[in-house]
Amino acid sequence: MKKVMSLALAGVLFLFVGCTKETEVAQKSILMNTLPVELTTDVAAPYSLPLEKNEGATLKIAAFENLYGAASYAENLPVWQEIERRTGVKIEWEVIPSSQYAVVMRTRLAASRDIPDIFCLPDDSMVPQLASSELLLPLNGYINEYGQHTKKLYEKFPEAYLLNRDQDGVVYTLSDVYTEGNTVKMYAALIRKDWLETLGLSIPETLEEWTETLTAFKNQDPNGNGMKDEVPLAVSTMISLAPFASAYGLHSAYSGFWGVDALGKVQYEVLTNRYRDYITYLNMLYRNGLLKFFLNDQNGRNLLVHQNSVGCTGAEMSGISQNYIKGLISAGVKAPQVVSILPPKTPSADIVFEERTSIARRVAVYKNTANPDMAFKWLDYVWGSEDANVLLNFGIEGVSYNMVDGKPILSDWTLNNPNGLDPASAVRSLGAFPSFLNVQNGEFLKQWSSEGEIEFAAKAVSNMAKPFPLQVILTNEETQILSAYNSDISSYFEEMQIKFIMGTEPLSKFDEFVSTLKEMGVEELTKVRQAQYDRYKK
Amino acid sequence: MKTLTNATVRSGAARDFIKKLNSQKLLILMILPACVYFFVFHYIPIYGIIVAFKDFSISSGILGSRWVGLKWFYEFFNSYVFWRLLRNTLMLNVYNLMFGFPVPIIFALLLNEIKGKRIKRTIQTISYLPHFISVVIVVSIMNLLLSTTGGVVNKAVAAFGIEPINFMYEKSWFRFLYVFSAIWQNFGWNSIIYFAAIANINKELYEAATIDGANRWKQTLYITIPGILPTIGIMLLLRLGSLMSVGFEKIILMYNPSTYEVSDVISTYVYRKGLLASNFSFGAAVGFFNSVINFIILVASNYISNKLSGDTIGLW
Numbered sequence: 121m122k123k124v125m126s127l128a129l130a131g132v133l134f135l136f137v138g139c140t141k142e143t144e145v146a147q148k149s150i151l152m153n154t155l156p157v158e159l160t161t162d163v164a165a166p167y168s169l170p171l172e173k174n175e176g177a178t179l180k181i182a183a184f185e186n187l188y189g190a191a192s193y194a195e196n197l198p199v200w201q202e203i204e205r206r207t208g209v210k211i212e213w214e215v216i217p218s219s220q221y222a223v224v225m226r227t228r229l230a231a232s233r234d235i236p237d238i239f240c241l242p243d244d245s246m247v248p249q250l251a252s253s254e255l256l257l258p259l260n261g262y263i264n265e266y267g268q269h270t271k272k273l274y275e276k277f278p279e280a281y282l283l284n285r286d287q288d289g290v291v292y293t294l295s296d297v298y299t300e301g302n303t304v305k306m307y308a309a310l311i312r313k314d315w316l317e318t319l320g321l322s323i324p325e326t327l328e329e330w331t332e333t334l335t336a337f338k339n340q341d342p343n344g345n346g347m348k349d350e351v352p353l354a355v356s357t358m359i360s361l362a363p364f365a366s367a368y369g370l371h372s373a374y375s376g377f378w379g380v381d382a383l384g385k386v387q388y389e390v391l392t393n394r395y396r397d398y399i400t401y402l403n404m405l406y407r408n409g410l411l412k413f414f415l416n417d418q419n420g421r422n423l424l425v426h427q428n429s430v431g432c433t434g435a436e437m438s439g440i441s442q443n444y445i446k447g448l449i450s451a452g453v454k455a456p457q458v459v460s461i462l463p464p465k466t467p468s469a470d471i472v473f474e475e476r477t478s479i480a481r482r483v484a485v486y487k488n489t490a491n492p493d494m495a496f497k498w499l500d501y502v503w504g505s506e507d508a509n510v511l512l513n514f515g516i517e518g519v520s521y522n523m524v525d526g527k528p529i530l531s532d533w534t535l536n537n538p539n540g541l542d543p544a545s546a547v548r549s550l551g552a553f554p555s556f557l558n559v560q561n562g563e564f565l566k567q568w569s570s571e572g573e574i575e576f577a578a579k580a581v582s583n584m585a586k587p588f589p590l591q592v593i594l595t596n597e598e599t600q601i602l603s604a605y606n607s608d609i610s611s612y613f614e615e616m617q618i619k620f621i622m623g624t625e626p627l628s629k630f631d632e633f634v635s636t637l638k639e640m641g642v643e644e645l646t647k648v649r650q651a652q653y654d655r656y657k658k
Numbered sequence: 659m660k661t662l663t664n665a666t667v668r669s670g671a672a673r674d675f676i677k678k679l680n681s682q683k684l685l686i687l688m689i690l691p692a693c694v695y696f697f698v699f700h701y702i703p704i705y706g707i708i709v710a711f712k713d714f715s716i717s718s719g720i721l722g723s724r725w726v727g728l729k730w731f732y733e734f735f736n737s738y739v740f741w742r743l744l745r746n747t748l749m750l751n752v753y754n755l756m757f758g759f760p761v762p763i764i765f766a767l768l769l770n771e772i773k774g775k776r777i778k779r780t781i782q783t784i785s786y787l788p789h790f791i792s793v794v795i796v797v798s799i800m801n802l803l804l805s806t807t808g809g810v811v812n813k814a815v816a817a818f819g820i821e822p823i824n825f826m827y828e829k830s831w832f833r834f835l836y837v838f839s840a841i842w843q844n845f846g847w848n849s850i851i852y853f854a855a856i857a858n859i860n861k862e863l864y865e866a867a868t869i870d871g872a873n874r875w876k877q878t879l880y881i882t883i884p885g886i887l888p889t890i891g892i893m894l895l896l897r898l899g900s901l902m903s904v905g906f907e908k909i910i911l912m913y914n915p916s917t918y919e920v921s922d923v924i925s926t927y928v929y930r931k932g933l934l935a936s937n938f939s940f941g942a943a944v945g946f947f948n949s950v951i952n953f954i955i956l957v958a959s960n961y962i963s964n965k966l967s968g969d970t971i972g973l974w
Binding site (some may be wrong): 247349351420608614615622636 | 694714715738827919931935
């Protein structure tokens, strides 16, 4: 009797084990599927909305907090309520302010406990580390199976794919996509056009003209208060000096001085004579009191701008110009004009205007999530579909936008917000224009740009160059090389750069500087960057 | 017979012990939470030190990661900036000790001489108010005061016909600003313990000294200072024990690449390379190195202090 019982039990157990094995295998086949993403073919199993019919389907999402601080995603904002309604999936938010996100999330991931189904990566360069730690779900199988919108988005914005696949073609992440936004909102130097007019100058185009303009700002009292208190060029981050780097053919804004020559060879531009000429020029500006630093002290810089004392300030999103104008008006300046301008021409007479990086803030699915199919479909819809794109950019129909001739048009509520919010904050208060999965919609950005901005953007687009693809996902070995050399090299570089500019280190030491950089392992870094570039071009 | 006595002796000792335990049970109960706290939050996490000898990876965890021996220590010692970091860390602390340590003592002694109780309390309260200001605010105040465009200090300097000084960008000013602002922020707070020590000195000593004709200065010199000397000694030892640590928050707020040469310290380096670049093992190794040095300094200075003072001033 006993024997029979145990046999039966064993049989049941075996069956049970067998069953789980089988379903596991079925699951695994898609889980482990890292075959290349089929960009051109249709998906195998298109899905339809809602994703889940039974109630109680939830996704835990960890994301950066809303950039409009007064409305937290955790409060279930209208846009995300709408997403919940359409997909039939409840969202359980876990939002962390962006200043703390990296530290909090990194520790959570390091402990690999209590990881949400979908999460923003704490640091965009962490993909290989997290992938080899078995925390990220490879998405290739899902994209081929269900990625109906994702594939279309890849077609529209190839970089969303190129910068999110690893060396073996495995895609672990989706990300913000700025490609379209970059053609409308760009970072460029701002100049006081009314000062130019007061002094009878035109907008500077060459480096010599820039020098003349800044000198005139310094000496000819454009703010008319009888004092030489003007700061011709006020800079709060080194990136603001990018226009001058451009004039020497250097890529400093979004490429970290990594350039590529005509033969496709990657080069660290800091080691070149062009870079030396560039800092020599900046040193001249600094010595003559034309350039002033406000590093770590953006408020100090803004204060001065609003006091009508700054002629030109560095690369900023041009939306800032409205803020400056407001500040200047309240300081009593009559009809101030702050406009974006293109960088000076290079010696070869063309303009190098670096485009902002096209992706940011990667988002991944946790490998052991309970329902990976649902998680991916949700992402595919929210990130990739045009319906969701309108929702995530324009916000709620009838509130922040209206449909006119089949096109979404921002409402008066957004453009002249009764609560005094600027348009970006207004839509953000509804949960739109989000701080993750933000696929920027050019039309949306255009509608709240000023005429001057649109005009400038149209002119600038033809001069824009893609930045070095620093976001190409590294291999584990490359990550190790980078972490061994990069932080020392970049602190040494930053330190010497500012010393050369401020003249505390004579320019005669430049050769020594270059050879120290080489000793510190710049060549190793160059190899990594070359590999990145080659993979990007493949 | 012998075994019997041994047993009785032992049971006698045990009885004594239990008796003692019984009589002090409340005291033991009171100290228990502190013991548990230190054990759970300070002793158990010590096992994490092994991360410094491993190549920590998220998936394998602390115990599962690969051993790499002293790799991270070599990397740190051979680093381009190692000597500079060491020098800066020590210099900031030595300056802080040299100038910052005597200030609260002198302040406590001076304030002790003030008769009016109300004035005394007011001054004391005002003096330790800055302690409660966050360093972020302190550094912002410094930025505003020292700015070359409209800062009060530079305006005052200009009144004397001196060129404005770019305080936050000149490396020669960094240490002074760092130490001075630290003293300003903390001297009041740090003086509290000396006030307490002064209050503990037997008042009869002063009476006797007055009768003997000692003036205030002599009283301070021969009664107050010797009276608080053990406190001073212990505070000094504790300070020496952290001679190698500098909090990175304030430095990160204050520094910029043009002052790295004097402002980059071990903790900021660990922050940049360990935390920001996710090299947890490297960060742990440097932190461990730091603690070991601190430990050695503490033990050594305690030993010296015991020797010099004839075992009266020492932590143990």
